[in-house]
Amino acid sequence: MTWSEKGQVLATEAGRNHVAGPCTFVIFGGSGDLARRKLLPALYNLMLDGMLPSGYAVLGLGRKTLSDQDFRARAREGVGKYSRQALDDGKWAEFERRLFYLSGSIDDSQLYHDIRTRAEKIEAELKLPAHRIFYLAVPPASFATTCEGLQGAGLAQPTLGPTPFPRMIVEKPIGHDLESARQINVIVGQVYEESQIFRIDHYLGKETVQNLMVLRFANSIFEPIWNHKFIDHVQITVSEAEGVGTRATYYQEAGALRDMVQNHLLQLLCLVAMEPPYSLDPHVVRNARMEVLRCLHPITGQDVERFVVRAQYGHGKVNNVDVPGFRREPGIPSDSTTETYVALKAFVENWRWAGVPFYLRTGKGMVKRASEIAVQFRDIPQILFNANPAAPQAPNVLALRIQPEEGLSLRIISKTPGSKAQTHPVEMHFKYGDVFGAPSPEAYERLLLDVMAGDASLFMRRDAVEASWAWITNILEGWKAQGIKWLPEYAAGSWGPVEADRLIQTDGRAWRTL
């Protein structure tokens, strides 16, 4: 086979169905923040890139009374502000004529009949099949009513085929513990078949995250050393500079463990640790990720205190701006014990990863916004190039940067130029932007396209959601048993609390500075 960059990509994707057919997006929460900042800009960018099917429509829903024109104006404002690619008047005109709005309350059964009537009218006008994709961008408390309403109006019956319409996209948070996640899954599952449900974890749509599988399974040099014999440990960091912002009420209830670890960090861990899937079939890939969750050693009882650190940001400066402590943020109780930071040590108990710690950390009010997966390799025998074997040379580290600048770096040891036998760690960098030019598509672009194409590889299956909640719920129960009144603090604008440093230093290791 002749090699070309493009040909290679096509060959890799050949096993996957990426043809998006004509459809209508029906967005519950069309007047909300997620639609304005992420969903509508994502669809607009897909249109600019020629990735949308020739026929499509978007029907936004919400309680606000808006005309189609109002909705289009709001969408334009959101796209102007948040789109990856600049707003183009000609292209926008083409896009906006396919945007529609319907106002009504989810609690009113009439809404669902109105949706049906409106969707049928739009489909007749635009000559679209009745292929609907419902998007639950509303608070989870509304999921049950929405699903029942849709079923009541005959908007749930699946078409024939392996990935039938209508399709249902479910946003996070899917529950706040195992029990509530199960309840949501049961409710949605009573109305839609698993093959119709797409549970979003937008981290899985990020370019570097998808590249992790390519890196591991399309290169010959990594997989042979991707195991406990060569890897010392793995660090996964997702740090956010911003505080709770406008999400105080939600965050006070959720905290960092539920908000970030249960979904994003555990999914990243799964991608690092999974066995090679035998094909790119969504079911096979999701099975491979699921196996990792099954192998996670449960952290229970006394181990919760040993392996998990939680903390809150106190007063400090982020980017030279004064930040009050978390408990002084508007909407946060002054005696809140909600964690804004979590660091933990996890083990994947299988042959490949025996004894290899996975250190995970995430927090708000930290020094900067940065996400990274770092794989640190074992030390080499300190014989040849180290005058002081008690202070080993810097280890090899493969770091995959997820944000802000997607790419990867590999730290290796090099000889310092000159006649002395001195060594120095150097880093080889690869940045997506430099190599491929245009900025990578936003995660939601890829994910919405996949839903249209019926490819569920990058979505959370029901059993995976519940397995990750089961693991997290052990920690939540351990915290409850501890019953502490105050959490350790870290200064806003720092890398986290000293307790987290101790967690990793006890093992003779250190957190990376990103």
Ligand SMILES: NC(=O)c1ccc[n+]([C@@H]2O[C@H](COP(=O)([O-])OP(=O)(O)OC[C@H]3O[C@@H](n4cnc5c(N)ncnc54)[C@H](OP(=O)(O)O)[C@@H]3O)[C@@H](O)[C@H]2O)c1
């Ligand atoms: N924003 C994000 O970046 C983000 C990221 C991940 C997940 N999420 C999740 O996505 C969901 C929506 O988030 P958001 O930030 O867009 O929230 P938001 O700005 O508060 O918007 C909520 C949307 O839901 C609609 N809504 C709420 N109750 C309704 C009801 N009874 N009947 C009809 N419509 C109703 C609202 O309509 P009206 O305003 O017209 O009443 C609005 O369109 C939440 O569950 C959130 O946790 C959000």
